[in-house]
Amino acid sequence: MNDRVEPDLTAPGFLAHPHPVLEELRVVDPVQYNEQLRSWLVLSGPEVEEGLRSPHLSADAVPAFMSRLPDGERRSLRRLEDFFRAWMVFSDPPDQQRVRRAFAGSFTARAVQAYIPDMRQRADRLVAALGEAEGRTVDLVTEFARPYAADVTCLALGIADDARAAVQDQAGRLLAFIATPEPRADLGVTALAALDAIGGHVADRLARDRTDDLLVAGAAEGRLSELEVVAAFAQLLTGGVDPLTHAVAAALHQLPQAGFPEEVRRQRLWVEESLRMSCPFRFVPRVAREDLKLGSRLVPAGDRVLLLLTAANRDPATYVEPHAFDGSRSNADRHLTFGRGGHYCLGAPITREALRTAVQAACDAGWTRAVLAGPVTRRSSDLGTEALESLPVRLPRRRGPSEQNGHGRLLDGEP
Numbered sequence: 001m002n003d004r005v006e007p008d009l010t011a012p013g014f015l016a017h018p019h020p021v022l023e024e025l026r027v028v029d030p031v032q033y034n035e036q037l038r039s040w041l042v043l044s045g046p047e048v049e050e051g052l053r054s055p056h057l058s059a060d061a062v063p064a065f066m067s068r069l070p071d072g073e074r075r076s077l078r079r080l081e082d083f084f085r086a087w088m089v090f091s092d093p094p095d096q097q098r099v100r101r102a103f104a105g106s107f108t109a110r111a112v113q114a115y116i117p118d119m120r121q122r123a124d125r126l127v128a129a130l131g132e133a134e135g136r137t138v139d140l141v142t143e144f145a146r147p148y149a150a151d152v153t154c155l156a157l158g159i160a161d162d163a164r165a166a167v168q169d170q171a172g173r174l175l176a177f178i179a180t181p182e183p184r185a186d187l188g189v190t191a192l193a194a195l196d197a198i199g200g201h202v203a204d205r206l207a208r209d210r211t212d213d214l215l216v217a218g219a220a221e222g223r224l225s226e227l228e229v230v231a232a233f234a235q236l237l238t239g240g241v242d243p244l245t246h247a248v249a250a251a252l253h254q255l256p257q258a259g260f261p262e263e264v265r266r267q268r269l270w271v272e273e274s275l276r277m278s279c280p281f282r283f284v285p286r287v288a289r290e291d292l293k294l295g296s297r298l299v300p301a302g303d304r305v306l307l308l309l310t311a312a313n314r315d316p317a318t319y320v321e322p323h324a325f326d327g328s329r330s331n332a333d334r335h336l337t338f339g340r341g342g343h344y345c346l347g348a349p350i351t352r353e354a355l356r357t358a359v360q361a362a363c364d365a366g367w368t369r370a371v372l373a374g375p376v377t378r379r380s381s382d383l384g385t386e387a388l389e390s391l392p393v394r395l396p397r398r399r400g401p402s403e404q405n406g407h408g409r410l411l412d413g414e415p
C-alpha cells in the first residue's frame with residue numbers, strides 16, 4: 001500500500017517555491033501520474049527532452065484543457081478554444097510549421113541584431129529615470145523589467161507607442177486564462193473580450209497593408225487566415241512580455257551576488273545560467289496521440305502530459321548543485337527554458353540579446369551594488385508561469401566608469 005502523502009500542487013506555498021516538492025517527486029519517479037492535476041508529470045532532463053521531441057505527443061492540448069469545463073461553459077467559450085488552437089505553440093505540423101515559417105525571418109539571431117541599439121536606448125532611458133530616484137526604494141519589476149520587456153516585445157512586433165498599454169493588458173488577460181492547470185470560466189469571459197480587442201488591433205494593421213509590417217508580410221508569406229494572424233500576434237505578444245519580464249527581473253536579482261563578466265563569451269554563459277534558473281514557463285502541455293513509453297512508464301493515448309521544463313533545468317543528473325547560480329557553468333546552455341524540437345522558442349534570440357543588453361545597462365549604472373530593501377514577492381497563482389512580482393531595492397549612487405565593477409551586498413534568496 002502506498003501511504004505517501006501527496007503534495008498539494010495548487011497550494012500557494014508550492015506555487016511560489018515549487019522546487020523542493022518537484023525534487024521529491026522526481027526522486028519517487030521522473031514520470032508519474034498526478035491525480036490532482038489529472039496529468040502525467042515529467043520531471044527529469046532526459047525524459048522532458050524526449051517528450052519535447054516525441055512525435056507521439058501532440059501540442060494540440062487546448063481541447064483536453066477545455067474539456068475540464070462543464071459543457072455549457074465550454075460551448076460559450078468555443079471561439080476562445082478555436083483561437084488558442086490556432087496558436088503555433090498549441091498546434092501540430094503542418095499548420096504550426098506554415099505559421100512559424102511565416103514569422104521566423106523576423107526573429108532570427110541576425111534580424112535581432114538590428115534591434116540592439118534600440119534595446120540599449122530603452123534600457124538606458126529606464127535606468128536614467130531610476131537615477132532620479134536616488135535614496136528611495138524602487139521596484140525593479142514594475143519600474144524596470146516590465147516596461148523594458150514590453151518595450152522590447154512591442155519593438156519586435158511593430159506595436160506603436162500609443163497602443164502598447166492596451167495591447168499588453170489584453171495579452172495579460174489571455175495568458176491568465178491559458179496558463180492555469182484547470183480552466184476558469186470567469187477568466188475565459190475576460191479573455192474573450194481581450195481576444196476581440198486584439199483582433200481589432202490586428203485588423204487595423206492588416207487594413208493599412210504596409211509591406212514593412214511583419215503582420216502584413218507574415219499573412220502574405222504563409223497565406224494565413226485572419227484568425228491565424230491574430231493568433232500568431234497574440235502568441236508572440238504573450239510569449240514575449242511576461243516571460244521576458246521575469247527573466248530580466250531574475251537576472252537583476254542575481255546581479256549583486258554573481259556579478260557580470262566582461263568577456264562576451266562568458267557573458268553568454270552567464271545569461272544561459274540565468275535563463276536555466278529563472279525558467280519563466282515552468283511546463284509545456286502535451287497530449288498523447290497514442291500509447292507511448294516515457295521513461296519507464298506507459299502513457300495511454302488521450303492522457304495529458306506536463307513536461308516540467310523547470311524541473312528538468314534543476315535535474316542533479318545534468319547539473320552539479322542545480323539550485324546554485326554558477327555564471328561559468330559550462331553546460332548552462334543545455335537548459336530547456338526555450339523548449340526543444342519543432343516548437344523551439346521563436347523568441348530565443350531576441351530574449352538572449354534583450355537580457356544581455358539589460359544586464360549590461362544595469363552594470364554600467366552600478367546596479368551590482370544594489371541592496372535589497374524589502375521582501376521579494378513571487379506570483380503564486382498558477383503552476384504554468386514563474387514570475388517575480390516585486391524586487392524592491394535601493395540603488396547605489398552613480399559612480400564614474402572606473403568604479404563600476406564592484407559587487408554589492410547580497411540580494412538574498414533564489415532567483
Ligand code: HEM
Nearest residue numbers: 088089239240243244247284337338339343345346347351
Ligand atoms: C524568457 C523569455 C521566453 C521564454 C522562457 C520562452 C519560452 C518558450 C517555450 C518553452 C516555448 C516552447 C513551447 C512548447 O514547446 O510547447 C516557446 C515557444 C514560442 N515562443 Fe517563446 N519564450 C520566451 C520569449 C519569447 C519571445 C520574446 C517571443 C516573441 C517575441 C516568443 C515567441 C515564441 C513563439 C512564437 C513560440 C512558438 C513556436 C512554435 O510553436 O513553433 N518567445 N517559448
